[in-house]
Amino acid sequence: MRLKDLQPADMSDAQRRVADEAVAGKRGRVPAPLRAWLHSPELGARAQKLGEFLRYDTILGPRLSELAILVTARIWTSQYEWHVHKREALKAGLEPEIVDAIANRAPPPFAD
Secondary structure (H helix, E strand, C coil): CCCCCCCHHHCCHHHHHHHHHHHHCCCCCCCHHHHHHCCCHHHHHHHHHHHHHHHHCCCCCHHHHHHHHHHHHHHCCCHHHHHHHHHHHHHCCCCHHHHHHHHCCCCCCCCC
């Protein structure tokens, strides 16, 4: 069974608050996983805050954060995560050769 995407007009007040918080936060949008979690507003609120923290507020800069996400996505063969974060990793300054090596499960050619 697939969960239907909730449209703003169909959301409860609690669901709308969670969606609005995501849009107003560092993401600037409702990320795909949150669309499912909105069916449980408490889960959505907690997961949104955790996800935002892990993505934007750890001691890792964007380049290292995206590297960690790509390595994890490749190890677990998470195609969605790979698809989304490959683009983000390149924007964060991760070299295409490193991204390609991770994609091919080869040792990345780190220069630093």
